[in-house]
Amino acid sequence: MEAKILDGKAIAATMKGEIVAEVASFKEKHGWVPGIAVVQVGADPASSRYVKQIGKSFEEAGMNFRLETRDESTTQDEIVKLVQSLNQDKAVNGIIVQMPLPKQISQDAIASAIAPGKDVDGINPINAGYLLAGAGEFFAPATPSGGMEILHRGGIEIAGKRAVIVGRSNIVGKPMAMLLLHENATVTICHSRTKDLPGVAREADIVVAAIGKARMITADYIKPGASIIDFGINVVDGKVVGDVDFDAVKEVAGAITPVPGGTGPMTNIVLMRNTLRAANKAARV
Numbered sequence: 001m002e003a004k005i006l007d008g009k010a011i012a013a014t015m016k017g018e019i020v021a022e023v024a025s026f027k028e029k030h031g032w033v034p035g036i037a038v039v040q041v042g043a044d045p046a047s048s049r050y051v052k053q054i055g056k057s058f059e060e061a062g063m064n065f066r067l068e069t070r071d072e073s074t075t076q077d078e079i080v081k082l083v084q085s086l087n088q089d090k091a092v093n094g095i096i097v098q099m100p101l102p103k104q105i106s107q108d109a110i111a112s113a114i115a116p117g118k119d120v121d122g123i124n125p126i127n128a129g130y131l132l133a134g135a136g137e138f139f140a141p142a143t144p145s146g147g148m149e150i151l152h153r154g155g156i157e158i159a160g161k162r163a164v165i166v167g168r169s170n171i172v173g174k175p176m177a178m179l180l181l182h183e184n185a186t187v188t189i190c191h192s193r194t195k196d197l198p199g200v201a202r203e204a205d206i207v208v209a210a211i212g213k214a215r216m217i218t219a220d221y222i223k224p225g226a227s228i229i230d231f232g233i234n235v236v237d238g239k240v241v242g243d244v245d246f247d248a249v250k251e252v253a254g255a256i257t258p259v260p261g262g263t264g265p266m267t268n269i270v271l272m273r274n275t276l277r278a279a280n281k282a283a284r285v
């Protein structure tokens with residue numbers, strides 16, 4: 001039987017509707033609207049496309065969007081000062097600094113400069129620490145949070161299930177592992193040095209791919225009926241494909257996210273939801 005398609009695009013559209021309604025009632029209650037500031041250093045075309053998408057999503061939801069662009073040669077000190085001024089700015093509830101940054105700017109220094117309460121993509125080490133501890137109020141990175149939302153809204157059971165995550169980056173693989181662990185999955189994190197990856201993956205009820213290698217996860221990695229979350233974004237012959245060999249895997253899996261239209265559309269939605277959450281907190285104090 002063919003797998004159920006976990007339609008991220010449809011889930012994102014539903015969530016956007018919920019956010020639009022929440023923003024409208026927020027505005028009515030408080031007289032202002034939540035907003036995000038995006039810092040972009042340099043003009044990488046892929047980054048510019050992504051930033052444009054964020055702006056469109058926020059504006060469509062009735063939220064404020066501010067873009068701060070700086071030249072490729074800007075110093076770390078200047079970006080830290082910019083972030084600090086955004087931390088103080090009451091009109092800004094969420095802050096994102098587009099990665100990668102030019103080599104003169106340390107990613108860690110910038111991540112640490114973002115106020116944890118405005119760090120809506122969960123890159124500040126304080127948020128990462130809270131995520132690890134699974135305690136307190138924190139922001140988890142938006143991409144894996146979107147993957148979790150797909151599992152929840154797709155009706156995929158997590159507690160007690162075996163989850164195998166392929167990829168251990170700080171922005172996708174590791175936080176996804178923590179989020180699944182906090183929901184009581186039994187989690188295995190795999191990477192380029194894992195031995196017998198297909199064998200390990202075949203033990204999983206939930207397989208998460210966060211690798212960056214086009215169609216690497218083939219049908220022989222998958223236990224029949226397993227649920228597949230594919231974060232991969234790879235361009236092959238001008239076409240965007242995931243890390244999972246979708247056509248073959250959908251014949252074996254129980255549920256699967258397509259690429260495009262799976263995890264991709266969820267990231268902006270989570271950024272909006274997190275910005276709204278930060279604004280709600282700011283409105284309370």
Ligand code: NDP
Nearest residue numbers: 143167168169172191192210211212231232233263264267
């Ligand atoms: P990274 O390059 O930071 O990490 C890739 C991970 O995959 C590493 O842990 C690496 O292992 C592992 N890996 C690489 N090759 C293999 C292999 N042959 N076997 C097993 N593991 C392997 O990537 P990201 O986490 O940043 O991104 C992963 C994918 O997700 C990319 O396609 C990216 O474009 C996409 N992405 C999607 C987003 C979305 O909104 N949907 C947002 C962010 C990223 P090791 O650590 O040993 O090197």
